[in-house]
Amino acid sequence: MSIAEPTITAQACFHCGEDCDDNPVVFEEKAFCCSGCMTVFQLLDDHNLCTYYDLEANPGISFKSAKRRERFEYLEDPQLLDKITDFKNDHQISLSLYIPNIHCASCVWLLENLYKLDEGIQKSTVNFLNREISLLINTEKTTLRTIVELLTTIGYEPEIRLEKLYSKEEKKPHNRSLWLKLGVAGFAFGNIMLFSFPDYLNTTETSLGIEFRVIFGVLNILLALPVLVYSSSDYLKSAFAALSQRGINLDVPISIGIVALFSRSVYEIVSGTGTGYMDSFTGLIFFLLIGKLVQKKTFDRLSFDRDYKSYLPIAVNVIREFGEEISVSLDKLKAGDKIRLRNQELVPADAILLSDEAFIDYSFITGESEPQVVQQGNLAYAGGRVKGISAQFRIQEEVENSYLTSLWNNEAFQNPAKELTLTSFADRISPYFTSAVLGISCIAGLYWLSAYGIEQALSVFTAVLIIACPCALALSTPFTLGSVLNVFSLNGFFVKNSLLLENFAKSEAVVFDKTGTLTQAEEAHIEYKGYELTARQQSLITSVCRQSIHPMSQKIASYIPAVNILEPDHMDEELGKGICGHMGSDQVCVGSRDFILQHTGLKEAEVPEFTYSGSLSHVTINKEYIGFFGVQAVLRKGLPPLLKTLKKRVATFLISGDNNTEEENLTPYFGDRNSMLFNQSPEDKLAFIKKLQQSGKKVSMIGDGLNDAGALKQSDFGIALSDDTSSFSPACDAIIEGNSLQKLNRFISFSKAGMNIILASFGLSLLYNITGLAFAITGQLSPLVAAILMPLSSVSVMIFTFFATRFKAQKMELRIWK
Known part of the structure; x- marks a missing residue:
């Protein structure tokens, strides 16, 4: 059975491009879909701003479904x-x-x-x-x-948003201090290399060369001092802090190398025994700061740590005496205030409904896709969105004490950020590396002390400390992870902290939210089964469904082709159950089976029962059963193959605040029904994540709503899905664009590849260290060898990590260029 589709000639709105239906608003021979679009055109035309329409075809915003203009x-x-x-x-x-x-x-x-x-x-x-x-x-x-x-x-x-009232938004860090430190180091490095060039060619043996050698040596010390005191201060402070806490991080051996390199260079220049290694010293700091700059690079257009304040509006309409409405900022909203909320406006704080009833959408808070009916005298929770006609409420709790804010009072949000407990692989091996370097330098020093005396012993001892400075080791992690994060961003995956990638790479369980994450309500599949509808019947059904704000009714109205819209004489709607409308002698009822039986007087045998994996709305016209409309949630593009391949490598789970109408459709992707939990509260989701972690699993969580916020924060790697990365998303470790979710399996594999590239770059940097140690232990470390080996090791590690990550990404069919 099918729907007869009438032929309609669509006319596009000159302002926004939407269809004008049968009755366009015409102005200056231009068609507009509504008076709002026409008004904007008139405003722009009056001020000679119609170039707006020349740059893009139909660039405007449609006013068909625009919210009532708020008072400001x-x-x-x-x-x-x-x-x-x-x-x-x-x-x-x-x-x-x-x-x-x-x-x-x-x-x-x-x-x-x-x-x-x-x-x-x-x-x-x-x-x-x-x-x-x-x-x-x-x-x-x-x-x-x-x-x-x-x-x-x-x-x-x-x-x-409300967050503006509590504190001015912090400006994104521009790393000004780091850039200055890099500039100082780069300036000194370039000039000292220039002053040291005669030494590389051994042209300082003449009397004139000796004089220049002294001058250049003094200049080198003067140039290197600000590099030591200012540019390298972060490393020295970090090393001191680690030693104060009786720990050793990678900055400890780096700082030892920095101090040893500077001290020996000053000694050689002052004593006249050599030209020092100031070029290597400043080059070392310069490349280390480049690595730090890469590590600090963030995605300024995203906000990862968001709370309820960035979700709520900044003001609400408060009803004063004599019914006067004034707009009041939320920080001044008090318990007992009476407010009016209109269609699509958010409930700012827990409030008692004063109107007869209201339709509240809690999907972003609880995950339940169906709006709920709230009766007079009942509590409406903060964060719900009013659907349909306006309603009056009395504030029960101030914003800070509402249910919405309690989602952020869970211990998962009070704990220090989980990345603070993470350490990089380099930091984990630094105690052993430092011990090995000190051991080798002491043994070499003792050997040369017994053979050639104290002067040669000190020379070899400091040479070992200098050449073993793990500068390339320190660069390998930030450059690799920086390159990995860059590839991720090109593919619609934005990670907050590079250290968290290790958790992502080690994921043993992946937990998905359903509504808004796996499925998209606006992309739901709708079908009609029943007697073929005439054009008149289509008009009757559409005209009735357009009067309802229930999502099911709206989907039915949009599914039926454009028809002649009628104005109902009388409407009777039970929110969440169904709607009946009278147009002349015709009666149309659309709703659940129980609603149809109650309002039409039909017998149970006359309204068939169907087993349907989705939402179902029956239709009767003049008390005759016509058929039903069924709506099934549709998985995002590319998700079926993703879920099938993903469950081969990790345990996959579905946890949703929605009902289980889609359970049958989702079972093939999650193995068994024990892996799917429905009707789960935000607290239930968080508890489930903790349970998986207590079983020893590394857990990644993907969600999109406030109801997922606690679980995202508790998980080892929380990913907020957003079809618009600039709009609100809950606190998370990463943000993924909706159309990139299908690449999740490749993202996990690429994270693992990144960890392997770090290990390979460690091996490369250790090779340089071993080569340099061979020169240092044998007492043959010349300024030329140091000047070549130390920058070469740093540059080669940067080049290796960049091309290795690009090669892996290309092999995995990920974008590597814009």
């Missing part, structure tokens, strides 16, 4: 302005706003020409990757509220 009185609060602005004086303010609707070149062009719409805007600059606009505003000519209302009018409503 709270933006006139001086105290609030102090908290959300970056700079403020008597006549200017500067701030940045996050605008999620920025999506193309036309958006950037329009937003950077806002001054043509409001003369109070002195400058507007767009960061496309971050979807942020930086504004410089003349407060004598306009206000922030006016500008935000203007942005909302043209379809670019900014998101101003």
Whole structure:
């Protein structure tokens, strides 16, 4: 049985490109899907900004489903302005706003020409990757509220979140100090190499050469001093801190080498016994700082440690006496305040419903995909989203004491970050390496002491310490992991801390959330089974379903081809159960079997029962059974083969806050039903992760909602899935783009390959150390040999790690270039 599809000639909206249906709004011979799109066009046209439409075809934002324009009185609060602005004086303010609707070149062009719409805007600059606009505003000519209302009018409503009220967003580190240290080391390295060049060619034996040798030696010391005191300070401080705690990290042998290299060089220059190794010393620091810079490189456009404050809005409409509504910032919201929330607005704190009933979507909090009906007098929890008609609430708890914030009060969030307990492989072997170096230097020193005296013994002793300095060893880990992280980012996988990759590579169990992670509600598969529908019947069903805000009704309305929409005379809806509508003499009911039986008077035998792995809605027209619409969740693209291959290497689990309607469809991918848990609360998810860890497994968790936040934080490697990496995602160790989830198996393999490349680069750096030790122990370490070996070992390790990771990535069919 099939649906008869009427022929419709679609006309695209000039502003946003969406279909205009049968009744377009026409202005200046241009068709618009709604009056909102037409208004924006008129505004841009009046200010000669229609170049906006020349850069991209249909670049605008649709206003068909736009939220009611919010009131922004709270933006006139001086105290609030102090908290959300970056700079403020008597006549200017500067701030940045996050605008999620920025999506193309036309958006950037329009937003950077806002001054043509409001003369109070002195400058507007767009960061496309971050979807942020930086504004410089003349407060004598306009206000922030006016500008935000203007942005909302043209379809670019900014998101101003609660986190702005508690502390100004920390600026991303620019590593200015590290760049300065690198610059000092690089300047000294280049100049000392130049001054040392005559020594390499042995041209300092003449009287003139000896004079220049003394001058160059003094200059080398003066150039090397700031490198020792300033550029190498991080390594010296780290080594001192480790020794103070009776521990040894990799910075200890590095610091020994640094001090020995500088001290011996000064001694040789001052005593006239040699030219020293200041070129090697400054080169060592220079390359080490390059490695540190690579290690500190982060993805500035992502935020990994987010809490409830970045999810909630900054203000809400509070109802005062005589029904007056004013917009109040959430930090001033108190228990007992009466608020009004409209469709798609968030419940900011636990609140008692004052209206008769409300439809609340808790999917991002609990994982339950079906919205819940809340009756008058019942509690609505913070973080729920109102669906449908507006509702009034009385605040029960302040924001800080709500259920939503309790998700962050779990011990998983109070523990120090798990990466702080991790140590790199280099740090783990550093005690043994340091002991070996000191042992070799002492034995070599004692041998030369007995054979040639104290001077030669000290020379060999310090030479061993210098040449054995693990600079290449220190570079191998940051350069390898930096290269691995770069490949990951090119493939839509953004990792917070490189040390955590070892946990990811050792994953023994992978736990998936279902709703929003494995499945996508908007991509759900819908089908109709029943008698063939006429065009009239399609119109009746669509007209009724469009009146409901239930996701099932909305899917049915969007599934049926464009038809003539009718206005129902009377509607009767039981939230979560079904809807009936009357249009003239016709009655249409859509809903569950029990709802149909109750509202149509049909007998049970007249409404068939079906076994269906998904959501089901029966349809009757004029009390005659027509058929049913079924909706099945669809796995993301590429996930079926991923799940089948992944469970061959690790244990896979599904844990969901949703019901088990999809259990039968998912069983083939997870082996047995014991690996799938449904109707799980956020606390249940966290407890499950702990249980797996207590059994000795390294656990990786993939989720997308606040209900997954505790589990993500508790897991050894938590991955937040996001179809928009700039939007909110829970606290995590990595963020993965939705279309990259299918590569998860390759990501694990590539992480393991990265660990192996580190071991190989260690072997390469040790080879250089052994070669250098052969020269040092035999007393043949010349300035030329040191100048060649030490930079060569560093550069070769950097080159090896870069090309080795690229080769592995290409072999695994991962992108290696933009």
